[in-house]
Amino acid sequence: METLSAVEGFWDNATALTASADHAAYMIHVILVALMMTVLAPMFYFLYKYSAKRHPKEKAENITHNISLELAWTIIPTMLMMVIFYYGYIVIKDNRTMPTDAKHIKVIGKMWSWAYEYPNGKKTDKLYVPQNENIILDMTAPKGDVIHAFWIPAFRQKEDVVPGRMTQLWFNATRLGEYDVECTEYCGDRHSYMLSKVVVLPKDEYYAWINSNSAYPGGPDTSSEPMGKTLLTNNGCISCHSMGDETLVGPGFKGIVGRMVKTANGEMTSDRAYLKDAILDPDKDIVDGFSAGMMPTSAGVLSEEEVNQIIDYLSTNK
Amino acid sequence: MGHHVDETASFYKATHTVFGHHESKFLQWIFTVDHKRIGILYGIVMMIFFVVALGTAGLMRYELMAPGADFFTPAGFNQAFSLHGIIMIFLFIVPGIPAIFGNIIMPLMIGAKDVSFPRLNLLTWWLFLAGASIALYSALSGTGFADTGWTFYAPYSIKTDTNVVLILFAAFLLGMASIFTGLNFVVTIHRLRAPGMGFFKMPLFVWGIYSTAWIQVLATPVVGITLLLAIFERVFGIGIFDPTKGGDPILLQHLFWIYSHPAVYLMILPAFGVISEIVTTFSRREVFGYHAIALSSASIAGIGYLVWGHHLFSSGMSETAKIIFSFLTFFVAIPTGIKFYDWIATMYKGSIVMEAPMLLTVLTIITFAIGGITGVTLAAIGFDNQVHDTYYVVAHFHYVMLGGVVFMLFAGMFYWFPKVTGKMYNKLSANISIWAVFIGINFLWMPMFFAGYLGMPRRYFDYLPEFQIYHQIAGIGAVLVIGSLLMMLWNFIRSAKNGEECGENPWNGTTLEWHLPSPPPLGNFAKTPYVDFRPYEFEKGEPKVKDVYQDTKKETK
Numbered sequence: 007m008e009t010l011s012a013v014e015g016f017w018d019n020a021t022a023l024t025a026s027a028d029h030a031a032y033m034i035h036v037i038l039v040a041l042m043m044t045v046l047a048p049m050f051y052f053l054y055k056y057s058a059k060r061h062p063k064e065k066a067e068n069i070t071h072n073i074s075l076e077l078a079w080t081i082i083p084t085m086l087m088m089v090i091f092y093y094g095y096i097v098i099k100d101n102r103t104m105p106t107d108a109k110h111i112k113v114i115g116k117m118w119s120w121a122y123e124y125p126n127g128k129k130t131d132k133l134y135v136p137q138n139e140n141i142i143l144d145m146t147a148p149k150g151d152v153i154h155a156f157w158i159p160a161f162r163q164k165e166d167v168v169p170g171r172m173t174q175l176w177f178n179a180t181r182l183g184e185y186d187v188e189c190t191e192y193c194g195d196r197h198s199y200m201l202s203k204v205v206v207l208p209k210d211e212y213y214a215w216i217n218s219n220s221a222y223p224g225g226p227d228t229s230s231e232p233m234g235k236t237l238l239t240n241n242g243c244i245s246c247h248s249m250g251d252e253t254l255v256g257p258g259f260k261g262i263v264g265r266m267v268k269t270a271n272g273e274m275t276s277d278r279a280y281l282k283d284a285i286l287d288p289d290k291d292i293v294d295g296f297s298a299g300m301m302p303t304s305a306g307v308l309s310e311e312e313v314n315q316i317i318d319y320l321s322t323n324k
Numbered sequence: 325m326g327h328h329v330d331e332t333a334s335f336y337k338a339t340h341t342v343f344g345h346h347e348s349k350f351l352q353w354i355f356t357v358d359h360k361r362i363g364i365l366y367g368i369v370m371m372i373f374f375v376v377a378l379g380t381a382g383l384m385r386y387e388l389m390a391p392g393a394d395f396f397t398p399a400g401f402n403q404a405f406s407l408h409g410i411i412m413i414f415l416f417i418v419p420g421i422p423a424i425f426g427n428i429i430m431p432l433m434i435g436a437k438d439v440s441f442p443r444l445n446l447l448t449w450w451l452f453l454a455g456a457s458i459a460l461y462s463a464l465s466g467t468g469f470a471d472t473g474w475t476f477y478a479p480y481s482i483k484t485d486t487n488v489v490l491i492l493f494a495a496f497l498l499g500m501a502s503i504f505t506g507l508n509f510v511v512t513i514h515r516l517r518a519p520g521m522g523f524f525k526m527p528l529f530v531w532g533i534y535s536t537a538w539i540q541v542l543a544t545p546v547v548g549i550t551l552l553l554a555i556f557e558r559v560f561g562i563g564i565f566d567p568t569k570g571g572d573p574i575l576l577q578h579l580f581w582i583y584s585h586p587a588v589y590l591m592i593l594p595a596f597g598v599i600s601e602i603v604t605t606f607s608r609r610e611v612f613g614y615h616a617i618a619l620s621s622a623s624i625a626g627i628g629y630l631v632w633g634h635h636l637f638s639s640g641m642s643e644t645a646k647i648i649f650s651f652l653t654f655f656v657a658i659p660t661g662i663k664f665y666d667w668i669a670t671m672y673k674g675s676i677v678m679e680a681p682m683l684l685t686v687l688t689i690i691t692f693a694i695g696g697i698t699g700v701t702l703a704a705i706g707f708d709n710q711v712h713d714t715y716y717v718v719a720h721f722h723y724v725m726l727g728g729v730v731f732m733l734f735a736g737m738f739y740w741f742p743k744v745t746g747k748m749y750n751k752l753s754a755n756i757s758i759w760a761v762f763i764g765i766n767f768l769w770m771p772m773f774f775a776g777y778l779g780m781p782r783r784y785f786d787y788l789p790e791f792q793i794y795h796q797i798a799g800i801g802a803v804l805v806i807g808s809l810l811m812m813l814w815n816f817i818r819s820a821k822n823g824e825e826c827g828e829n830p831w832n833g834t835t836l837e838w839h840l841p842s843p844p845p846l847g848n849f850a851k852t853p854y855v856d857f858r859p860y861e862f863e864k865g866e867p868k869v870k871d872v873y874q875d876t877k878k879e880t881k
Contacts, residue, residue: 010774010778011778011790011791011793011794012778012779012790013778013779013788013790014790016778016779027706027707027709027710030704030706030707031701031707031710031777034700034701034704034707035701038697038698038700038701039697041661041697042693042694042696042697045661045664045665045668045689045693046689046690046693048668048672049668049671049686049689052668052671052672052674052676053671053676053678053686056607056671056672056673056674056675056676057675057676057678058608058675058676058677061673061674061675061676062675062865063608063675063864063865063866064864064865065673065675065865066607066608066609066673066674066675066862066864066865067609067673067674068609068610068862069609069610069612069669069672069673070610070611070612070613070614071612071613072669075665075669076613076616076662076665079661079662079665080658080662083657083658083661084658087654087655087657087658087700088654090654090700090701090703090704091650091651091654091703091704093704093706093707094650094703094704094705094706094707094708095647095650095704095705095706096706097704097705097706097707097709098643098646098647098705098706098709101706101709102643149567149568150567150568151479152479152480152483153477153479153480153573155638155712155713157713157779157781159710159778159779160779162709162710163709163710164638164709164710164712164713165638165640166638166639166640168567168573168574168639168640169479169567169568169573170567170568171567171574171640173640186779186788188779188781189781190712190713190714190781190782191477191713192402192473192477192480192713192782192783193480194402194471194480194484195398195399195402196398197398197402197783197784197785198398198781198783198784198785198786198787199786201788297485298485299483299484299485
């Protein structure tokens with residue numbers, strides 16, 4: 007099985023629960039394939055033995071009942087079903103019993119990017135976690151957004167991310183490495199690009215980074231970097247907007263401050279006030295060629311100061 | 325009325341219409357109140373939509389042969405899978421076997437002249453046509469077909485600017501058509517059974533249709549209301565599903581699946597009914613466990629109402645609710661398993677004839693078993709946690725829907741085609757297409773079980789390069805499946821014209837429809853038969869009761 011092509015890190019036994027989840031999956035399938043063979047094996051045999059060629063119609067017998075057989079194929083499968091229920095139950099029990107000594111990290115899913123926020127306020131676009139520690143993800147989506155689902159296939163873990171609600175998911179990553187994150191609840195045009203990574207770091211490396219000024223582990227000190235740039239990355243803006251003039255989902259950022267745009271309400275200047283609206287109330291004056299409902303509002307996500315920092319940074323991107 | 329219609333003439337030659345007599349053959353068809361003609365009308369419209377949805381699926385598989393954009397834009401792809409799902413579910417599989425064979429065959433099987441409400445039956449077909457037309461119109465106008473998937477989950481279905489309201493309304497009309505069909509069939513089965521035919525003398529296909537009809541009547545209104553609420557949410561912003569207005573998007577999922585889970589049994593129960601008919605006829609002996617098969621249909625229909633929550637295992641629902649829904653779901657497997665064992669036991673000491681209907685049924689038992697056991701794995705909450713919303717679910721769903729319902733719809737077509745047209749299909753072409761579709765389905769969906777567990781989510785326009793191999797194998801399967809299904813349809817079209825005459829009872833069937841001429845006369849039975857025999861009485865591999873039609877004809881003369 008382990009030669010099968012899969013997402014990064016799938017076979018690495020990446021968390022404390024991976025092996026038991028795989029074992030339960032294996033047992034469930036073994037039991038059910040065996041049960042299926044109790045139907046198919048006799049069928050193949052009868053199709054051969056009682057084909058009209060070997061068993062002419064004069065010999066056909068009308069057997070309509072056999073109480074003991076009928077009881078057997080009711081009771082035995084019922085018992086097997088309870089065994090399978092048990093295998094489903096023990097895995098979910100481990101998966102869904104949140105540890106009490108865990109570190110909490112916030113996950114925000116929005117069209118179409120993942121953002122992570124650590125207890126000290128640091129934000130990233132990949133999820134960095136320390137090895138061998140219980141981590142609880144507190145997940146939500148902005149109220150005006152849609153439902154997503156956060157899946158780490160290598161951890162055998164998934165939970166929906168629902169606007170206006172908080173859901174949770176926990177793990178204890180035992181192996182260093184990078185693991186794929188995918189959105190599994192259909193969320194629109196860039197659903198299949200709503201990807202991210204979990205990066206499991208050695209504890210000392212993780213804590214050195216989390217208390218540093220680097221945007222990501224091993225990265226340069228970003229305290230001197232414009233805040234606007236960090237905000238664009240960490241809030242997922244650049245998964246739909248390029249820094250150049252290429253259109254991804256939304257318009258490219260090159261020269262966005264000060265240019266003229268055509269909207270349903272006429273031509274206007276993409277100035278500070280316009281851009282502020284575009285960030286906080288995106289459907290107000292949509293540039294021709296783009297649709298309403300595509301961009302989530304950042305009202306309540308970004309502070310006034312942060313919005314200003316973003317526009318400051320964009321005005322340097324000519 | 326005044327105009328005399330010869331009820332002993334073939335139903336192709338004479339018909340009753342809702343507005344008296346028409347000279348035009350076309351008007352005679354679209355205003356007919358004859359259950360057999362209405363069944364054929366359904367069949368034609370459904371097959372046209374089936375081909376459209378099949379073609380859409382082919383284009384999606386083509387897009388997915390390699391990572392990156394090849395044919396569609398992401399938005400186009402999302403509209404394509406929504407169109408595929410909505411057409412296949414609401415216009416093909418839900419009306420499915422009941423609309424075609426429930427209409428054509430069920431009244432014949434119980435010795436009735438028609439359904440209880442023939443004019444309501446015609447109105448139902450017109451409603452179906454109206455729903456279908458609106459669905460089609462929504463694809464061709466304005467912002468184009470909805471891109472919500474067939475599940476219409478909020479808040480996405482509230483936010484997207486595609487034609488969601490139109491398709492919701494179309495689905496609402498189709499739901500109404502479904503309710504009327506169910507109502508008509510429940511009343512027909514209760515009121516129009518031939519004298520002597522108690523409930524436990526009905527053929528098992530009628531039992532399947534009966535259980536289905538109750539689901540149609542009792543569950544469909546829930547989805548009707550849900551669709552209306554979604555329309556109101558979009559048009560008036562009533563704030564029931566929209567979290568920005570204090571609504572709850574998960575509520576839509578609950579309401580949707582309260583209908584749509586029983587609906588999957590509504591799709592499969594008639595197919596089980598067809599299996600019971602075909603296995604018995606081609607084993608040339610009495611069915612094993614008649615009561616168990618009949619009552620298991622009813623209990624599947626009943627338990628099916630209590631398990632919808634398993635579609636929401638990852639939605640953040642409470643752990644207690646998950647455990648209860650998981651536990652209950654396993655109990656659907658028991659009556660389903662009993663049916664399978666009864667069919668296999670029916671083959672025991674039979675004299676099995678491998679004509680096309682039987683071949684396709686046997687292969688369906690294999691594919692449905694695969695779909696069935698993988699359905700059981702999904703009921704196990706822990707395993708579902710990994711594969712929920714992945715290709716594993718897509719594969720499971722298509723094994724039961726294509727490899728169960730659609731296969732049995734086509735097996736039913738092979739089985740009853742001679743009865744309905746009086747002609748035999750081309751047997752060689754039938755056997756080739758049946759083997760090809762069986763090989764195809766396994767190429768197409770077996771790899772997806774693995775891809776899903778290993779990290780391939782569903783509804784992805786693009787994917788990580790690791791998954792290309794699975795998509796390529798699936799692509800080969802798609803060519804085989806699409807090609808062979810079209811080959812079957814072509815076989816039916818050709819043979820309806822050029823097939824050999826097949827006579828009254830080519831399969832040595834025992835149920836009442838096989839006592840009628842092929843094609844049946846307009847009035848079905850010359851005189852209502854008295855049914856003092858069980859549905860599947862064989863003696864030395866031959867039907868024990870013979871010539872019911874000829875006997876009743878003699879009496880009337």
